[in-house]
Amino acid sequence: MLPPVPEPFDVPVIDISPYVTGGSDSERDRVAREIDSACATVGFIQILGHGIPEPVIEGLAGAVDDFFALPLETKKTYRVEGANRGYSPPKSESLSLSLGVESATRMNDFFEAYNVGTEARSFPDLDLSEADYGLNVWPEVPSFTDSVQEYYAHGERVARTLTRIFADALGLDPGFFTALTDHSIDVLRMNNYALPEGSVTLDGELTGMGEHTDFGLVTVLWADRVAGLQVLGRDERWHDVSPAEGALLVNLGDLTARLTNDRWMSTLHRVTPPVVDGTITRRRSAAFFHDGNVDAVIATLPGLCENADDGYAPVTVREHIKAKLAGSRHGKKNTAAGRETERVLAAAERAAAR
Numbered sequence: 001m002l003p004p005v006p007e008p009f010d011v012p013v014i015d016i017s018p019y020v021t022g023g024s025d026s027e028r029d030r031v032a033r034e035i036d037s038a039c040a041t042v043g044f045i046q047i048l049g050h051g052i053p054e055p056v057i058e059g060l061a062g063a064v065d066d067f068f069a070l071p072l073e074t075k076k077t078y079r080v081e082g083a084n085r086g087y088s089p090p091k092s093e094s095l096s097l098s099l100g101v102e103s104a105t106r107m108n109d110f111f112e113a114y115n116v117g118t119e120a121r122s123f124p125d126l127d128l129s130e131a132d133y134g135l136n137v138w139p140e141v142p143s144f145t146d147s148v149q150e151y152y153a154h155g156e157r158v159a160r161t162l163t164r165i166f167a168d169a170l171g172l173d174p175g176f177f178t179a180l181t182d183h184s185i186d187v188l189r190m191n192n193y194a195l196p197e198g199s200v201t202l203d204g205e206l207t208g209m210g211e212h213t214d215f216g217l218v219t220v221l222w223a224d225r226v227a228g229l230q231v232l233g234r235d236e237r238w239h240d241v242s243p244a245e246g247a248l249l250v251n252l253g254d255l256t257a258r259l260t261n262d263r264w265m266s267t268l269h270r271v272t273p274p275v276v277d278g279t280i281t282r283r284r285s286a287a288f289f290h291d292g293n294v295d296a297v298i299a300t301l302p303g304l305c306e307n308a309d310d311g312y313a314p315v316t317v318r319e320h321i322k323a324k325l326a327g328s329r330h331g332k333k334n335t336a337a338g339r340e341t342e343r344v345l346a347a348a349e350r351a352a353a354r
């Protein structure tokens, strides 16, 4: 039975500084317990004490502003075929297809994005392929490369700090995630939700970014404090989420749900920016996706399934990400996700029925 009234919905605020600047065992223990509870009940967290200096965040925001202010034709010269890199124009992706949903709003996500990520050549000793770890393209925009690279290094540091906390919260060896992530496929997706006045008719189908779960282990999300992000609560209603002053949002991806046999949640979310007087209120965000080594095998932790065949089937990060990207970027329904698709589809369908 669905709850008759919406439940109060809060995205817990957690100060992770004991893991960033050093803290006592008991302080770290408190952080790990708070993270465990947030991951098991919401799947979204607001973190403070992350240690990213304000000028670094301002630098990222400035880079996002400068790039997306370019004419569309110029931005399109930075498209990269066949890799999750460079510019993605409005209406070229449909996140809901990454779930295996044949959406009525196919390719109607109006966000535009710029992606950069970890490159094969950063690991000269490993035999990594550029098909998995694509080369970045950098736009000719003053300070863009420096500002984005500086933020990227912090995004990676914060993601790794989080997985260190996850190991404690799940009672695992401190190095558990390091073994899965020492050459992690990471991507920073800078999103811009804006359409010039009059360029589009909002027919109720167009959306900022369709409902989806993130693909990897954990996402660190910087976002404007402007409405638009909505998260599906356990009451199966969509709730508006905007970060507290100075907070970054964090959410878990499908690979962590698989690892924990759904004890921790990969929560459905979407972006529906408000329309004021026929114009979309501009909103920016930057999602740092920490997805794990391409060849890491993600299998449910033994302590979290009663029988050996109880958990998710083991999957490599490569297989999983490939199926997801084929859905969102190439309009191909993700049929490989199995139990995961069932989980997210059931939640999406119940939310739609409300």
Ligand SMILES: O=C(O)CCC(=O)C(=O)O
Pocket: 189, 191, 209, 214, 221, 223, 229, 269, 271, 284, 285, 286, 287
């Ligand atoms: O714009 C946002 O706040 C969310 C972006 C997001 O969910 C994503 O890029 O996966």
Ligand SMILES: [Fe+2]
Pocket: 212, 213, 214, 269, 287
């Ligand atoms: Fe997302």
